[in-house]
Amino acid sequence: MMFKIAPSILSADFTKLAEEIKRIEVDGVGYLHIDIMDGRFVPNITIGAPVVKYIRKATSLPIDVHLMIEEPEKHVDAFIEAGSDILTFHVEATRHPERLLRYIRQKGVKAGISLNPATSLDSLTYLYGAVDLVLVLTVNPGFGGQKLIPEVLQKVRALKDIKSKGGHDFIIQVDGGVTADNIDQYVGSGGELIVAGNAVFGSKNPAEAVSLLMKKGKKQ
Ligand code: DX5
């Protein structure tokens, strides 16, 4: 099973982001994951598009922006202009997800859709043709360092099945609660782009943390 790590800067030291990002520009990293929270869709506030714009200048890594915000349609332009390579919003957060996915793609950015732990894959049935990435939240979003909700891995397995049976080529991303001890379960269930915040930036040596995750993930 091929997979890559997307370190989430949510657990990094925001006063020295450029240095923190340099520490994870290593083999195994596919994207830099940036969590955008608005204090409405989730009970926390993080950063906005101006910061993403500076992060874009600070790294050559592709940037994967995870919008945990209400009414994402009002804000996607700012994040596209800031240099997102993948732009992901929540299916629960907008009335017209299909329209928004097409809009993002039409701007030349990969379009991702995300599901909270309690949201069924049924919400995506008519959207698969319009998505480049599906992000399955394996914790309730809002904070780093939470524990995996193990039941959600069934959803990842079901998504993998839908992908192969339907001949789709979207990326299966999993996000929340990943550690070196459980990454094998995420990869074994079908996760292809594995977000890891605390497991990477909570470590004294984030580069080593990434290689440990890669090693352990390959053992499933
Ligand atoms: C959850 C965020 C995650 C978070 C993951 O609200 O979407 O991207 O940073 O953090 P860990 O890996 O610490 O669970």
Ligand code: ZN
């Ligand atoms: Zn995230």
